[in-house]
Amino acid sequence: MDSVSRFFWFCSGVHADTLRNFPTEHNKYVGIGATIFFTALFATLSGGYAMYFVFSGDNFAVFFAILFGLIWGLAIFNMDRYIVSSISKNASVNKQILQATPRILLAIMIGIVISRPLELKIFNKEIREKLKLSYLNGQRSKIDTLNSTFQNKYGTELSKLKDLSAERDSLQADITRSRYLLNQEIFGDKTNQTSGKVGYGTYAKQKEEVLSQKVARLEAVRAEISAMEGFVRERRDQDGLTSQRLFSNKQLDSLANVAGFADRNWALGQLSFKADGSRDLGTYLAVAFIGLLFILFECLPVFVKLMSDKGPYDIALGNTEEAAIHGSFKDRDFEVAVTDAVQDTRIDAETEKRKRMILREANSDFFEG
Incomplete structure (x- = not known):
């Protein structure tokens, strides 16, 4: 438990030597560090899951997902630790x-970035169905567009084919x-269109x-x-x-399996709307609440740090920082004083040296005179 506590203290960014002297503060910073x-x-899982879809289909997709997930998780860990x-x-x-x-604003942005890939995983089944419907509608629309373009491009030929087909059907009925x-004419059946005479006559x-x-015309039309x-x-x-x-x-x-992050993100957004374009309140609230x-x-570590009372650890840490600052100032003042003393000593030495030189020159002039 001591090892776990020290690990979570490290995560919370506390000064472990100072915190160790205040047992009443231990649990608070263990909770902050665990958060x-x-x-x-969660950031590691989220980043890895998102990167897996970026490299989906690649042989190294899992490797890249793990590598990016670890890097992203460490980056979020470092930012959260610094924030708190x-x-x-x-x-x-x-x-x-x-x-x-x-x-807090940075934490909100981080929370949004972390939550999106995890939302994609939570609503994976619904997203797949939405993608399949979208792909099917897209293919149907593509076929309709191609047919419409073909109809406009070869309208004359298609119209002629339609007329020939109508003529063929009419000829087949007329021949029958x-x-x-x-x-009836050969067998002598009397009607308003036959003579009633038996035999193969005029x-x-x-x-x-x-x-x-x-029949000849029908064959020509068929050709x-x-x-x-x-x-x-x-x-x-x-x-x-x-x-x-x-x-x-x-x-x-297969298409849903290889769908990229952008397509899945779009599908997640579309889950909040019904087929008629109205908002599906239940799904919208579920996605929003997640x-x-x-x-x-x-944001919880920041809120916990703000809402917690000022404890003995905070006071001791403040004193330690203040002592370190004063110590730094004292060291600087001492260094300045020593530097000034050395400088004064150098100046006094130079002055004494000049005096001796002047006296020596004066004595020399006196004896020569």
Whole structure:
């Protein structure tokens, strides 16, 4: 437990030697350090999960995810540790709030960044369904666009093919009816379109000739239709319409598996809306509360430090810092005094040396005179 406590003290950024003298403060900073540690742990998982989708499909995707997750977690750990340790309880309340405001804003941004990839994992099933529906609608829209473009580009040929098909259907019906009338004429059935005479007579020959003309025309129309259909089929292949098909369930699953971070993030945003565009309040609140939970979790160490009373550790730490500052000033003053004394000694030595030189020169002049 001592090792665990020292580890969490390190996470909270305290001065362990000073804190060790105040047992009543131990649990508070163990809690703050644990919060910072688990925030960094969530950041590691979040960053690794996000990076896994960035390198999805790569052979080293797992390696890059672990590496980036560790780097991101350590960065968040370092920032959180600095944020908490830099708030001084020896300052006034207003100054503490002023110190904490930019740190709280930074903590909110960190919480938002951490929460998003974890939200993607929590709503993974719903996101996959939303992506599959989006891909299916996108493919359907693509096919409709290609068909519309093809219709405009080859409108004349398609219109002619339609007319030929209508003529073929009309000829087939007319030939069936003409054959029936020819049989009635041959067997002598009396109607308003037959003579009623049995045998292959003049009227029967006339009806057979008309029937032959219709059959010949039908063959010609079928040949034109076959040629036109071949032309249209070739153009469809060239324009890519033939190869376009709606995705199967297996294909949709594969596309959802390789979806990138941006697509999944978009799908998560779309979960808050219904098909008619109205907001789905239940899903919206679920996503929002999860994000707020991580933001609060990230801001919690700062709030705990602000709300906690000024304890003996804070007073002792303040005294230690003040003593260190005074000691630094004393050392500096001592160094300045020593430097000044040395400088004065040097000046006095130079002055004495000059006096001796002047006296020596004066004595020399006196004896020479």
